[in-house]
Amino acid sequence: MKKFIINCLCAGVLSGSALAAAAQAPLSVSLHNPAGVAGGLVEVDYAMVAAQWAPLGKGSFKVLNTATGKEVPYQVLTEGTGQPVKILLDVPLKAGASTTIRFVAGKPAPVAAKTYGRYVPERKDDFAWENNRVAFRMYGKALEATPKEMAYGVDFWNKRTENLVINKWYKRTNYHKDDGDGLDYYHVGLTLGAGGIAPYLQDSIWFSRNYTGHRTLDSGPLRTSFELSYDAWQVSGKPVTVTKTVSLDAHAQLSKMQVRYSQSLPVAIGIIKRKDPGTILLQEANGVMGYWEPQHGADGTTGIGCIVLAPVKEMKVEKGHVLAVAATDGNGAITYYTGGAWDKAGLIKNADQWFRYLQEQAERLRQPVTAKIIQKK
Known part of the structure; x- marks a missing residue:
């Protein structure tokens, strides 16, 4: 009887450890640019990520581009509320392109002020x-x-x-x-x-x-x-x-x-x-x-x-x-x-280039990049 109780307790500990590890696992998010022009900076809803990834509100984190393995520069926005509202990502996407980013725990590289x-x-x-x-x-x-x-x-x-x-x-x-x-x-x-x-x-x-x-x-x-x-x-x-x-x-x-x-x-x-x-x-x-x-x-x-x-x-x-x-x-x-x-x-040297830029931006603004959580790894 004692042996059975000990085994159950050990199984409970292992199960709890596995759950804790799963909660700390990186979170993958798919980004898609539906527009026919290149996208700009990408906004991701902070609450959406926080609901799926516990480390977000507990410490520093990095964002990685899974295709390149490189860090993605980001900024957490409060919009004057004093609380995180959005995560702004500098991850360029070509027209119609998709990519995957991954949120991982760790100290991010400094982002140069632009x-x-x-x-x-x-x-x-x-x-x-x-x-x-x-x-x-x-x-x-x-x-x-x-x-x-x-x-x-x-x-x-x-x-x-x-x-x-x-x-x-x-x-x-x-x-x-x-x-x-x-x-x-x-x-x-x-x-x-x-x-x-x-x-x-x-x-x-x-x-x-x-x-x-x-x-x-x-x-x-x-x-x-x-x-x-x-x-x-x-x-x-x-x-x-x-x-x-x-x-x-x-x-x-x-x-x-x-x-x-x-x-x-x-x-x-x-x-x-x-x-x-x-x-x-x-x-x-x-x-x-x-x-x-x-x-x-x-x-x-x-x-x-x-x-x-x-x-x-x-x-x-x-x-x-x-x-x-x-x-x-x-x-x-x-x-x-x-x-x-x-x-x-x-960068823009004449009227044709300027007007084309404005037209492309209008298309981009009406078809912003979308973000969707796809999995944890």
Whole structure:
């Protein structure tokens, strides 16, 4: 009888050990890119992985590409909640391609920072953000005290380096001069600039003032995101407020703009149009709006473009802008993408290349990479 009890206890220990080992086993996830163009960074739901793989919330982990055996750079996103929400993976997938990644316990290799953003109080409340390709800024309340410099919209910085330049450029005596890594020559003024947004009623653009509140949500290395809030202003006789959540991924030319107004509204997303002739692309059906500016002397040429995921009512050239007119949803929200390219950066050199990039990104955004847990090993 004693021998039987001992054997049962040993079997229980072995069974418990086997279960513990199984819980620690690597978790495999299949990724598939359904689009006819190459994919960007890949989002995987943190809770989905945590439900199947206990080590995720207990310590450090690595992500391996099973085809190459190499580590996949990643970033855990909280989206300002203080808790993990998503895992952002830098795993390129060609058109229609699939691959498998594996989550394993262990200390990951450091990931070089490819995105960055911050509030810039030393330059009249700017908020600037960038990645390894492009840089932008939006304007804060302090700028309103200098009417000659006042600007509303999104500013685009012409950089031609993969290095992060925001802190370096703000220390320059003149970042409107190219010292080898680019310059800021893009003019915004009292316009929507490089893809700003505003209510559009009675055939008028109802500009807000500049942002008054800011909050960083995630800070690199693969994605920087932040939130800007605005004081109420009058729109056709009614007070309106807005909050803008902006994010930029590594390797992208476009920032994601998630905008929420205090009420449902028709809106215009706009690109300032220059006086000299440029090249314009208006594709209402797939929400793509592009502008290849006239050359800016020795500085080169800038392209600006927007992708609107919501239905677009119309696109037109009016009021000094290239405009896409749409509407928020029932909650006052709309999501779109805006960004730019500079021919001197060497990646996108002409209007055809820029418009093709925008069209491909529209397809990718509407058919994102999917993730599915397939097995443990």
